[in-house]
Amino acid sequence: MSPRTMFDKIWQAHQVVPETVDTPAVLYVDLHLVHEVTSPQAFALLGARGLRVRRPDRTLATLDHSTPTDADELFGRVPMRDAAAAGQIAALQRNAAAAGIELLDIGDRRRGIVHVIGPELGATQPGSVIVCGDSHTSTHGACGALAFGIGTTEVGHVLATQCLLQRKPRTLAVNVAGKLGAGVTAKDLVLAIIGRLGVAGGTGQVIEYRGAAVRALTMDERMTVCNMSIEAGARAGMIAPDATTFEYLRGRPRAPAGADWERAVAAWSELPTDAGATFDREMSLDAAGIEPMISFGTNPAMVCPVGGSVPGRDDPSYRKALVYMGFAPGERLAGKPVDVVFIGSCTNSRLSDLRAAAALLRGRRVAAGIRLLVVPGSETVRRAAEAEGLAAVFTAAGGEWREPGCSMCLGMNGDLAAPGQYVVSTSNRNFEGRQGAGVRTLLASPATAAAAAIAGCIADPREFATREE
Amino acid sequence: MEPFRRLRSRTVVLPATDIDTDQIIPARYLTTTGREGLGRHLFAGWRYAGDGTPLADFPLNRPQAAGCAILVAGRNFGCGSSREHAAWALYDYGIRVVISSEIADIFRSNALKNGLLPILVDEPLHAWLLAHPGADLEIDLEGNRLLLPDGQAVTFAIEPFARYCLLQGVDELGHLLAQLPRIEAFERETAR
Incomplete structure (x- = not known):
């Protein structure tokens, strides 16, 4: 054959x-x-x-x-x-x-x-x-x-x-x-x-x-x-x-x-x-x-390194996406303030994802005014994360530790952000309105999401020392 | 399913590229257990202001779009989620044909199962259609062709089985159920 x-x-x-x-x-x-x-x-x-x-x-x-x-x-x-x-x-x-x-x-x-x-x-x-x-x-x-x-x-x-x-x-x-x-x-x-x-x-x-x-x-x-x-x-x-x-x-x-x-x-x-x-x-x-990558637009191909700048492109749909996101071509992403950090979804809610986020958040606090939601992917993940102290790390940092589900990935269950807010999200889609009407989603890894929660803005996770238990 | 043979309509144009199914129907309208009445939520985020009033400059809200059954959309229409609610919402609103230069796989499959005809056209024709909202088109599925306002005929490709089902107004389940003896044999042979 x-x-x-x-x-x-x-x-x-x-x-x-x-x-x-x-x-x-x-x-x-x-x-x-x-x-x-x-x-x-x-x-x-x-x-x-x-x-x-x-x-x-x-x-x-x-x-x-x-x-x-x-x-x-x-x-x-x-x-x-x-x-x-x-x-x-x-x-x-x-x-x-x-x-x-x-x-x-x-x-x-x-x-x-x-x-x-x-x-x-x-x-x-x-x-x-x-x-x-x-x-x-x-x-x-x-x-x-x-x-x-x-x-x-x-x-x-x-x-x-x-x-x-x-x-x-x-x-x-x-x-x-x-x-x-x-x-x-x-x-x-x-x-x-x-x-x-x-x-x-x-x-x-x-x-x-x-x-x-x-x-x-x-x-x-x-x-x-x-x-x-x-x-x-x-x-x-x-x-x-x-x-x-x-x-x-x-x-x-x-x-x-x-x-x-x-x-x-x-x-x-x-x-x-x-x-x-x-x-x-x-x-x-x-x-x-x-x-380490982050999205800056309204589809998952609109991505660049967290240390990079928003690329420019002469295309009406692209420009419309940047207007929605409140970004300008050439603007640096690092340091842009965010409002909400969501760690969860079928992309990144497994035990290893929670460990990666906890490694940055351990012993640190979420920045003032930032809402952090951590949503385990399953009951099995939830129990394991609680048993090894990850849930305690998130709550001690000022985050919410929630029950398993799709949650703010698509906001069907009421887990939504407010219009105009920036959400660093470990989910898979940054479509307009996906996490609530007018909400601006920034897709990233659990480590980058944790870094944003600590810094209160887009940040390179490699600049934060990780802390093992 | 209603048979689809021929249709003549003016077009309504949404030129944005990569229109995803979250735009076609936002997730907050997916808590239904039925499939009817979704047309009022079609493109909800773009069509209505926060207080629910229609936005006058959105193409579907313009008076000349009333009754249009052909939607011409930017490249890669229907990407994202598998929600069939997107096809149901378009159909319920009155759209019967979606034309683009690229249409996402799952949306296309869902559309064909609901009497909604997705048509792929080449870049030059796509550009012309995007630039001419309100163009009066005739879609002839029996002849696999699209007739432009000047009478020019353009052929389009469509998966033969989906075409057969659309022309006859039958769904695919009947064909699949007719295969049950072979499915049972497959299960016996492979110990499933």
Whole structure:
């Protein structure tokens, strides 16, 4: 057989019916993740057609998007601020129970952001096809899966048939040579990649991240990189499984065990792209040249180093973005005052992200007038962060330590900033109004976010000594 | 789904590039469990002032945009979130065709499943359409062509299966359900 990419291997292994000129492929889905916002209309579609959820055993539901991160609201001690959000949560509770789908409900020790819990539970496995009605499903590609976001109609298709109709995307290799510098993180790497590719550079393509700098990343870091593939327009992002992947998955609740584990590792070891396989397109960059990055505009490709200046460009949409942000071309970003710092989201809410932020915040105080929200990605992350004293670091610094959920990444649950405020956010999107009407989002790593919280302005995290416990 | 065969309409133009789905419909309107009535929230952040009054200079609010079913948008329309609410909101508002030089993958897929036709055009035609709001266009899906006001016909590409579903007014689920015997066989063969 001719050399194949990892994407080709996974695609071919899941083709129930190959595509023809007239019809897309029928692609099998191993794991369907469901949350409260993009599923109610899909369950309604099944009801209207008299269909049942075909494989509840391959479906896993959680509550994250419109779910409160305020403990009193979450646990019903006070009414939820948004009655519609409460209705959406109740709808998933009803739909999951009726279909026999496992729901990581409020109070469940495993509940969390859908893209945090999949890998955490070992449900995300190499070689799988994983879908969810959420564009950041690309996160799961960090484990060597083909994982992509779908719309609600397609959520209905998967619930009813466990399959999707799909045209085969093209492949894009992003080769990252060298080594990230001290104090430069996976978030900085992916922001730099998106800056190079542009927000539509990956349209119609699946990215495989390759090269020495990618191999050196931990699993949490790989998830941060794959998570933001969609911000370059790509359907999915993936990283070949290796010893790092296997060590991460070993012993997780849904990972294979015993003899099954050995068989699984042997099969997963066949997944990486064969030598000599070709991609439709390749892009290369050197990790050594990457600085801590921050966004200055209203899409995730509008990024520059934290020590840099706002670039100028003669384009009406670009100028409009700068007007929205209150920035001028040539303006230096370091020292610009900020109002809110948000550490969380499916991009950067894992234990290692919280450790990175705590390393800067330990023994320091948030600057006067700054609101710091820290939102763990899951109950598992929350418990671990509390056990090792990270939560205490955040609260001692003057920050809010909240319950797990998507929170201020998209502000569906009432976690919003005020018009005109600047938010340094470890999330994935800096779109206009994303974190509240008129709010200006600055995307950055947990370390850069922590530095901004301490300094009260955009700052280079490398200028702050980190303090280990 | 209503069949889509031919449509004649004037265009309304939003020239901004990279219009993301948070602009098409902000997340605060996604707490619904239905899909109806989202048109009133379409482009809410750009269309209304903070107190809810329509902003007169927003293209959709201009009198000449009333009844326009064709939206011409800047490059890379519909990027960002997978929310199908974006396609539902456009359709509910009365938009039936979105034309751009690039349209994001998930939005395009969602649009096609809801009777909303995304059309990709080349840069020169895109530039002309952006510069001529209110142009009277005819979209002929049976002939895969777009007729310009001067009568010139331009062909456009569309995924054949989505085209078939639009022309017939059927959804894709029927085709997928017809594959169930093969899906079951696949599950047996691969021990799923």
